[in-house]
Amino acid sequence: MLDDLFAKLFPKKSAAPQGPVEFIIAGLGNPGADYEHTRHNAGFLAIDQIAEKLDVKVNRVRFKSYTGEGVLAGKKVLLLKPATYMNKSGEAVTEALGFYKLPVQNLLVLVDDIALPTGAMRIRKEGSDGGQKGLKNIIYLTGEDTFPRIRIGVGAKPHQDADLRNWVLTRFSQEEGELLDPVFEQVAAATEMIVAGDIEGAMNRYNKRGVGPKPSAAPAPSEET
Numbered sequence: 764m765l766d767d768l769f770a771k772l773f774p775k776k777s778a779a780p781q782g783p784v785e786f787i788i789a790g791l792g793n794p795g796a797d798y799e800h801t802r803h804n805a806g807f808l809a810i811d812q813i814a815e816k817l818d819v820k821v822n823r824v825r826f827k828s829y830t831g832e833g834v835l836a837g838k839k840v841l842l843l844k845p846a847t848y849m850n851k852s853g854e855a856v857t858e859a860l861g862f863y864k865l866p867v868q869n870l871l872v873l874v875d876d877i878a879l880p881t882g883a884m885r886i887r888k889e890g891s892d893g894g895q896k897g898l899k900n901i902i903y904l905t906g907e908d909t910f911p912r913i914r915i916g917v918g919a920k921p922h923q924d925a926d927l928r929n930w931v932l933t934r935f936s937q938e939e940g941e942l943l944d945p946v947f948e949q950v951a952a953a954t955e956m957i958v959a960g961d962i963e964g965a966m967n968r969y970n971k972r973g974v975g976p977k978p979s980a981a982p983a984p985s986e987e988t
Contacts, residue, residue: 783839783863784840784863785840785865786838786839786865787860787863787871789810789855790808791852792845792849793848806875808943809873809913809950810842810843813954814842817835817842821842826858828843829843830859835955836958836959843855849897852901853904860905868911871911872897872910873912874895877917879914879916879917880916882939884950885916886911886912887966888909888962889911890912898912915943915946915947952969953965
């Protein structure tokens with residue numbers, strides 16, 4: 764009885780995942796305290812949510828990134844937050860892909876998107892960068908755009924004359940934060956489906972959801988710093 768009580772109070776930490784990494788999940792953002800919780804760091808925030816669910820610390824420095832390893836959908840995954848700036852995200856991603864000898868199709872990128880309202884998300888199997896400079900650098904350095912990505916809505920500029928760079932580096936309001944909580948849960952769930960090989964199911968389930976408010980005006984094309 765005492766042994767059972769002790770086990771409940773002080774559970775053993777799960778053993779480190781064994782075997783080679785099979786899938787890389789990269790959340791894009793900018794490093795440093797000045798950029799924490801900004802719109803451009805939505806990818807970092809999504810990685811934090813997944814890491815919490817997997818009970819993984821994303822704090823090992825390698826591949827020009829902060830990384831952590833865990834098991835998701837029965838596969839060993841690498842959670843990756845590039846320590847490069849956004850427009851050099853591809854340096855970190857390609858280094859990790861090369862080390863594990865993984866094809867680009869075994870990469871999932873989580874990234875912010877100003878063309879989607881805050882609290883919305885969209886999954887794509889492949890495609891262009893849409894003006895997002897982190898994606899642009901990954902596509903340029905890998906030479907391929909055939910990797911899945913989850914775009915996380917952070918809202919369009921408040922007005923046409925607003926500076927785009929300043930906008931994506933602003934922090935979310937309390938109201939926006941409340942919208943993001945459920946979408947990060949959905950990103951984590953969709954990530955598990957994608958790692959399991961069911962990207963079509965993830966797209967069918969989550970691309971139809973409009974959880975965020977509609978923007979007051981049509982957003983500008985997604986082009987970020």
